[in-house]
Amino acid sequence: MGQDADLSGSDRDPVVCRCEAVRVGDLLGARDAWAIDSLRQLKLLTRAGMGICQGRVCGPLLEALARGWGWDPTGALASRPPARPWPMQLARGTDEGGRADER
């Protein structure tokens, strides 16, 4: 971990996540300051990958950084939509046997 260059505050600190304006220096700083050891924790703390594109642009770069730090990025950037399918029979009335009303 200590072998990374200190890029924080530098003009050469590249942006990783454009949606949330997160730079490599932000990720390194959060990783070291909070002793983070997973991409999911880093994502939650820095918001990298949580912007409007939901990590479609920065996801591969974040995963590459995580692999370089020895982390397993599997599933860390999986999108979690705020809605899910709703069974239609719950929207209609049902009798005690669970059958839908025949109206």
Ligand code: FES
């Ligand atoms: S570039 Fe990171 S969420 Fe869009």
